[in-house]
Amino acid sequence: MELVQCKKDVIKSLGHDFVEESPPSVLFKQNNFYPVFQDEYGTWLSTDEEGEAHIISEGADDLEADPWFGVYFNKL
Secondary structure, eight states: OEEEEESSOEEOOOOTTSOOOSSOOEEEOTTOEEEEEEOTTSOEEEEOTTSOEEEEESSOSSGGGOHHHHHHEEEO
8 A cells, every 4th residue: 555645636527428516526635645555457546535436547557657646646
């Protein structure tokens, strides 16, 4: 298990076919710390503010190699 810090809020997005919540739900809050773990398929997951698991990186052995991860999180 690793620990990461959120650099900026990660907002829940449902996609173009759905009506978005107003105000939007924040899954991961800026400056908060979250445990991350890798599943048996190599996907990195973390639990949000409500305890639900979300994918934060796919297909990268090193979290910091994933561009999306780098925008939202710092690995500690």
